[in-house]
Amino acid sequence: MEQTNFEKVFEEYKQQSGQETQMEARQGNSSGKEEFVAVRKNADGDIIAFKTSSGRELDYITALDEAKSGMLAHVDVFHKYGRDIIRSEPDGIKENNLNQLPEF
16 A cells, blocks of 8 residues: 655645635735724734724724624634634735734
8 A cells, every 4th residue: 555645745735725825815805805904902912903995993893793794805703712703814924914914
């Protein structure tokens, strides 16, 4: 029986998906949906609000509802720590992570 090099296969998969993700990110937001361009943080460094590409300022709950509804581009909602959390889509580009966005 042929032995599979699992690590090699996984590295090839990551490389291929990384290249595709970067191409998609360079193409920008073709969906026409708003996206986050800035964040507001509290004294602990937690993100508490978002500014969108149209200039709207959203509290966390409103942003969460819109993200769940698919109204915002380049964000995902996942459940962790007993609550829903907004995060940027994992695209391999550190600069567009929510924590890296400028503050408003």
